[in-house]
Amino acid sequence: MLTNFLSRLLRMVIVMFGISVITFLIFFATPGSDPAARIAGRNAAPETIAAVRHDFGLDRPLYVQYALMMDRLFITRDLTSFANRGQKIVPTIVSAAPATLSLVAGAAILWMALGAMTGIIAAAFRNRLPDKILMGASMMAVAMPVFWVGEMINLVTQSRLHDTWAFSWVPPLGYVPFTSDPAGWFLALVFPWICLALLYIGLYGRMLRTGIIETYQEDYIRTARSKGLSARRVLLKHATRTAIIPIVIMFGMDFGVLVGGAAVLTEVVFGINGVGRLTYQALKALDLPMIMATVLYASFFVVVANAIVDVLCVMIDPRMRRK
């Protein structure tokens, strides 16, 4: 167990080191990436730029700059942005994380519950009307781009029908911290959750349906049936349990990536200032410290989410325990 944990940790460190080096090198290879003039401000005198360059250590060799950046990011934690002079990176990400986590966690509960339901019901009614309706709807959910759905939701709830009974309860766009107002937190996140979850409900529902139908061909299902188990028990206890494993693995990836910042479109459309929006803005402004920190943050979550999923799979699938 401990060796397993340690080897995972080691692998994570290697992955993150590789990612950070690549990010760092790509930045300096990008044309127009030299931040000195942007930090110094428009029409700055050459002396001012030289002073800024020296201040930020941009006149030192690349490997020194890399080491300094890692030191300031992980050890002293006082790394500051290149774009918003004086903005400390670590506290900014720490304060943006709860918003993203709330958004993604809520949406994940929604999409796992509804996605599983969609898949199971569709499989149970294979090729009949409920199946066709659910599969049609999930195809639509997968096909609609998330930013468009978000803008449409906003158009209806914040503009066109905002003053009607149906949507007058919708609070202004933005994130309300859970600690300051739990009810407000919930209301503000209802539509962002739905918007983010839609795609995954459709995707997971379709995958689960196919998985269950495939599992129905297996010998052990035939055995279960011949033992005289009810159709519902076969479906839920036997077929779904096996078919859900790929879904759980995929969930781990999706969840990690989204917490790491891939929910950016939903965040921007709903005015939630999370990690995704930070990453996006940092990329736009070529703000290396922020890019570096958010990229490492994201890769950390992907690695951690994968580790958790591995444990979950062992719990769900008895076959894995034997290995």
Added chain:
Amino acid sequence: MDLRVTSRRGRRGRALARLAITAAMIPAVAPALAQAQEAHRGGTMQLMAVASGGTLDPQINYTAQFWQLYSATYDGLVAFKKADGPESNTVVPDLAADMPTVSADGKTYTFTLRKGVKFSNGDDVTPEDVVASLQRIFKVSSPTSGSFYNGIVGADDCLSSPADCTLEGGVIADADANTVTINLVEPDPEFLFKLSVPHASILPKGTAAKDMGNTPIPGTGAYMFTSYDANNSLTMERNPHFVEWSADAQPEGYADKIEYKFGGTEESAVNAVMNGQADWSFDPLPADRLAELSTNATDQLHVHAQSAWWYAPMNVNIPPFNDVRVRQALNYAVDRNALVSVFGGPALAQPVCQILPPDFPGHEDSCIYTQDPGDTWSAPDMDKARALVAESGTKGEKVNVVTEDNAASRGVGTYLQSVLTDLGYDATVQTVSGDIQFTYIQNTNNNVQISVTQWYMDYPAASNFLNVLFGCGSFHPGSDSSINIAGFCDEEIDARMKSAMTLGATDPEAANAEWAKIDYAVMEKAPAVPLFTPRRLDLVSERVGNFEYSSLFNWLIAKSWVQ
């Protein structure tokens, strides 16, 4: 669309001001008016922006977004008048009790400080604070330290070694007389303008000599910053130690609190203002909402001319624009009306074919590159343009237009591409992220031929456009900071600009007449294509009253009320 969306509220504001003058003469009416003003006092103003403006340090931040806030939070020795319209270009005494006494040679300015002014931390403003603040401009490598304040005696040493800056002999405090004397190397007619911008804000002498980032620095204005998170929000509250000393320089504010939220999209900001969830948004209104807003929210829209221009600088040092005929040809060929439509119509822009914006000091209507050259632009002259291109023999050459990644800039770039193609060039458009494009196009190493960019005034002086954008001193080959993007350096014109600046110290009117001629002379060499003068369109919520607009700080937030 109604082009002149003058607001009724604005007129009401002016009517109130007139009333105020009358009221002052009739003492009996005064209490009633004071009561009316008092009724507007209070409440929380809600502002929005897609992103924050970066560091909160007033000596470093160089964004219109935060300069607007500094106008109500910090003061210089002198300040731009907080007034509506052209009056906002005048300089009035602020922390100084009166305008400074200037020595006969124009090199020595003596300011007497106002008594009793306090910082928001309760400390008195003293001559030492002034000295420390002016030193701090150099110690923190303020963006303008080398361009605005390099004329102060001792500034050279400060620029070469910022940490040990003393401005010895340049800035002298006399605590007993309560005065500060500033010595310049050369007379500078624009020096008071430079002291009026936020970079010359007076801060407490103990302020650390480093970028304070998100930490608010105490100031002397009607408001003070109480919290700032660049990723979420900013709050301003009344400065408890503020007592109005000059309504022109630093007026008392109406709202008790100002909250600024960052995030979302321009689209959602419009919805929030229309729903009354916010009072105003900093970002330009999305073009597709303008038609709807101009009919539904006429009273809430405010249009103002800006002292700015959109232009396409052409690199005069590489082909094909190293041939003056090609640069002139493009100037003849560009249809300014088409560009105005690209930018959102006549409500948002005005065609222009010279450098100094309309109503700017030194501006005299003139247009060389139009069908019938004269005062104003009328229509493109394609025949002349084609003839010039044919003469230059550059037809068929490759031309790349570098634009920013926003819709307006890309639209302008695509239009320029079509004109260049029409003229026989092999034209392409390259789009670069808006945050990077501005420095990218300045660096000669990137070999940018033509680009689309803008310039907004720092202060109302012709040199801020002509000398800064087309002076030899602003051309630094190989540097990201070479604001003379065209790389235009004409010895004769440069000498004329220098003498116009000297002339400005003694005879501003004659100097402005000379600037108008210089504008014409530069346009003859055509280092850039003037595209249009942008207008600022502000949408405020229904409850906002008394909208006043300053040409430097945009909307004067403190002077508007929300109840």
